Amino acid sequence: MKKSALPLKSISGNEKQITVSGKEGLVKLLRWHFGHSDFRGKQLDAIQAVLCGRDCFCLMPTGGGKSMCYQIPALARPGRIVLVISPLIALMENQVMALKEKGIAAEYLSSTQASHIKSKIHEDLDSGKPSTRLLYVTPELIATPQFMSKLTKIHARGLLNLIAIDEAHCISTWGHDFRPAYRNLSSLRNRIPDVPILALTATAVPKVQKDVIGSLCLQDPLVLKSSFNRPNIYYEVRYKDLLDDAFADLSSVLKSSSNVCAIVYCLERTTCDGLSAYLSKNGISSAAYHAGLNNKMRSSVLNDWISSKIQVVVATVAFGMGIDRKDVRIVCHFNIPKSMEAFYQESGRAGRDQLPSKSLLYYGVDDRKRMEFILRNSESKKLQSSSSPGRMSEKCLSDFSQMVEYCEGSGCRRKKILESFGEEVSPSLCNKSCDACKNPNLIVKHLEELKATYAVHQRCNLSQVLINSSNDMTDREQSSEFWNRDDEASCSEEDISETDEDEEDVTNLSRSRLSKKLGISAKIELLEHAEKSYYHKQNADKQDKKLDKNAITQTLREGSKQRLLNALKQAQQRLGNLSVDFETSASLLESECYKKYGKSGKTFYISQLASTVRWLSTTNSTELRARLAIDTPSPTGNVMSEISMEQKPPKTSNADISCSISSGRSIRTSPSKSASQSTKLPSLPSFSEFVNSCKRKGQQLNAPQNQSPRSMEKRVRLQ
Numbered sequence: 061m062k063k064s065a066l067p068l069k070s071i072s073g074n075e076k077q078i079t080v081s082g083k084e085g086l087v088k089l090l091r092w093h094f095g096h097s098d099f100r101g102k103q104l105d106a107i108q109a110v111l112c113g114r115d116c117f118c119l120m121p122t123g124g125g126k127s128m129c130y131q132i133p134a135l136a137r138p139g140r141i142v143l144v145i146s147p148l149i150a151l152m153e154n155q156v157m158a159l160k161e162k163g164i165a166a167e168y169l170s171s172t173q174a175s176h177i178k179s180k181i182h183e184d185l186d187s188g189k190p191s192t193r194l195l196y197v198t199p200e201l202i203a204t205p206q207f208m209s210k211l212t213k214i215h216a217r218g219l220l221n222l223i224a225i226d227e228a229h230c231i232s233t234w235g236h237d238f239r240p241a242y243r244n245l246s247s248l249r250n251r252i253p254d255v256p257i258l259a260l261t262a263t264a265v266p267k268v269q270k271d272v273i274g275s276l277c278l279q280d281p282l283v284l285k286s287s288f289n290r291p292n293i294y295y296e297v298r299y300k301d302l303l304d305d306a307f308a309d310l311s312s313v314l315k316s317s318s319n320v321c322a323i324v325y326c327l328e329r330t331t332c333d334g335l336s337a338y339l340s341k342n343g344i345s346s347a348a349y350h351a352g353l354n355n356k357m358r359s360s361v362l363n364d365w366i367s368s369k370i371q372v373v374v375a376t377v378a379f380g381m382g383i384d385r386k387d388v389r390i391v392c393h394f395n396i397p398k399s400m401e402a403f404y405q406e407s408g409r410a411g412r413d414q415l416p417s418k419s420l421l422y423y424g425v426d427d428r429k430r431m432e433f434i435l436r437n438s439e440s441k442k443l444q445s446s447s448s449p450g451r452m453s454e455k456c457l458s459d460f461s462q463m464v465e466y467c468e469g470s471g472c473r474r475k476k477i478l479e480s481f482g483e484e485v486s487p488s489l490c491n492k493s494c495d496a497c498k499n500p501n502l503i504v505k506h507l508e509e510l511k512a513t514y515a516v517h518q519r520c521n522l523s524q525v526l527i528n529s530s531n532d533m534t535d536r537e538q539s540s541e542f543w544n545r546d547d548e549a550s551c552s553e554e555d556i557s558e559t560d561e562d563e564e565d566v567t568n569l570s571r572s573r574l575s576k577k578l579g580i581s582a583k584i585e586l587l588e589h590a591e592k593s594y595y596h597k598q599n600a601d602k603q604d605k606k607l608d609k610n611a612i613t614q615t616l617r618e619g620s621k622q623r624l625l626n627a628l629k630q631a632q633q634r635l636g637n638l639s640v641d642f643e644t645s646a647s648l649l650e651s652e653c654y655k656k657y658g659k660s661g662k663t664f665y666i667s668q669l670a671s672t673v674r675w676l677s678t679t680n681s682t683e684l685r686a687r688l689a690i691d692t693p694s695p696t697g698n699v700m701s702e703i704s705m706e707q708k709p710p711k712t713s714n715a716d717i718s719c720s721i722s723s724g725r726s727i728r729t730s731p732s733k734s735a736s737q738s739t740k741l742p743s744l745p746s747f748s749e750f751v752n753s754c755k756r757k758g759q760q761l762n763a764p765q766n767q768s769p770r771s772m773e774k775r776v777r778l779q
């Protein structure tokens with residue numbers, strides 16, 4: 061639908077080339093083109109600033125109307141172009157389509173477009189009087205010399221009105237959605253001087269705000285910040301470990317909300333598929349959406365959801381930025397998100413029409429541990445590239461701890477969210493619009509129950525074992541990066557259609573199956589099977605890769621030593637004073653693993669390491685001392701000299717390796733001269749032996765106590 065141009069005469073008094081910058085004229089544009097009666101929040105301030113040629117940093121909540129801050133300037137200054145940099149093609153497509161429907165000349169340039177369409181856009185840009193008012197591009201395109209040269213020409217002809225950078229937090233490595241391609245934007249200020257830059261974001265903590273302003277070289281920008289508060293969203297947390305069946309619980313929430321539009325976020329694609337199937341079976345129209353589906357399927361799901369053919373989308377974070385359906389009533393996180401910023405951004409997709417909506421988060425201890433594992437593991441990947449890995453690691457985990465506090469705390473949820481963004485919150489702000497303020501006693505009761513289940517959980521420690529052993533198993537280069545899009549840095553121009561996660565192998569040890577009503581034996585079987593297939597897959601994958609990929613790096617060895625050191629310290633806590641030199645012993649144990657499997661490759665080395673860590677968590681003092689040869693010193697009497705002698709990995713026979721794989725058990729194939737010849741060394745427990753021993757210990761610990769049937773049931777489930 062083409063709309064005629066607003067008769068600007070009535071505003072400016074004469075011809076079209078005059079910029080509209082007064083409030084009255086701008087409101088008229090807003091009403092005429094978008095049908096909104098007035099500006100919201102800081103929209104007008106941002107618009108007037110950029111129209112006066114001033115840089116502006118604009119922080120507005122999700123759904124606050126940031127787009128208007130660059131769309132109105134495009135209409136207020138005829139004859140010039142607003143360049144909009146946007147992180148996702150889908151996001152650009154949606155906005156351009158919506159603008160075109162309103163009769164506004166908007167275009168986007170992307171690698172997904174047919175070349176004749178691109179040519180037409182370029183033709184218009186090269187013409188004396190381009191009709192394009194808004195040109196959307198990706199940060200990847202900005203990096204190409206061809207486009208940059210075009211842009212400088214447009215600028216030289218005085219046709220550039222404004223550069224708007226949407227989702228500007230993506231430029232900061234401190235932000236939750238860092239996009240390396242956004243770094244290209246730092247050069248814009250120098251290449252295109254004198255054109256105001258408008259940076260827009262919904263989620264930037266003070267550190268990120270500073271980083272964005274600095275990286276884009278904004279000069280004396282007008283900094284506009286609105287409160288992050290979303291008063292129309294009710295926040296609620298449900299505890300998976302206190303529920304019999306989280307799938308059923310969510311299903312009944314959705315049913316009782318009478319077919320409202322909802323988004324359910326899951327960590328894994330398999331959960332999306334499973335949960336969506338479950339909901340559909342229970343009469344709720346739903347579909348899964350994730351990067352495992354092809355483009356056609358994804359578009360079809362998106363369209364069905366936008367047009368209300370389906371009620372619920374069960375998605376990974378691939379269902380991301382730019383989803384502009386205003387009447388989403390429920391956003392559910394079926395797994396805990398990685399940070400408060402991610403949570404805020406995703407839950408903020410509810411109630412963009414400002415009507416009452418709900419954010420519902422299902423929290424479970426296994427989910428928490430798995431996310432911790434993923435974050436640590438992702439950090440391992442960055443170790444090689446980052447100059448300050450410790451800093452990043454600290455950040456990821458401390459970001460995540462805010463999310464855990466949100467779930468495990470009994471205080472106001474809204475306050476937690478706002479404080480995490482550095483806002484001061486008055487006690488009356490929430491007004492009972494979160495579960496903790498509405499039903500404080502119930503939340504306290506739930507948290508107490510949860511604490512009881514944790515206590516058992518820690519004693520049996522199965523989940524931790526799962527995470528630890530997976531952590532040990534996982535090779536450093538394989539970390540999941542589903543939240544950042546670092547990998548895109550190496551992609552070709554604009555290869556940025558919604559990528560999401562590389563699924564973790566460890567996620568196949570899926571607790572969704574574990575936490576369902578399986579008996580303990582079935583769970584152990586499942587875990588054991590998962591561990592075996594993990595090793596198997598690792599082995600198969602590795603065969604296809606280059607030899608150096610299989611090499612055990614010094615960094616990996618250092619990491620392994622650290623892991624053993626931690627395991628030794630835990631053993632000390634469990635067994636009392638061992639009088640062991642931890643550093644030396646960790647080196648000795650690591651050296652043994654390396655000696656055995658260094659030549660065979662990383663998979664075996666890591667597997668051996670995992671077994672040793674498991675062994676340390678179950679062994680007794682005598683065995684430990686024997687293995688460390690504490691009572692039987694080496695001929696040199698010096699453990700360290702023995703280690704240095706063992707640095708060279710000896711040949712390992714294939715028979716040794718296959719034995720290790722088939723039994724899943726570590727076998728001492730070439731014992732060190734000192735320790736193993738003089739001492740009968742204990743064998744390491746296999747994974748199932750270990751789990752069974754945990755089970756036995758857990759049963760012994762639980763047996764004598766007087767437990768309520770409910771808490772007993774929970775404990776069994778957690779085991």
Ligand SMILES: Nc1ncnc2c1ncn2[C@@H]1O[C@H](COP(=O)(O)OP(=O)(O)OP(=O)(O)O)[C@@H](O)[C@H]1O
Binds near residue numbers: 100124127382
């Ligand atoms: N002044 C206004 N009055 C009423 N509605 C508005 C106004 N400005 C924008 N909107 C509407 O608010 C909704 C959200 O706008 P927009 O997509 O620009 O938000 P956003 O701040 O970019 O959100 P996000 O952070 O999620 O990208 C849109 O449907 C838009 O039409």
Ligand SMILES: [Mg+2]
Binds near residue numbers: 126
């Ligand atoms: Mg937006």
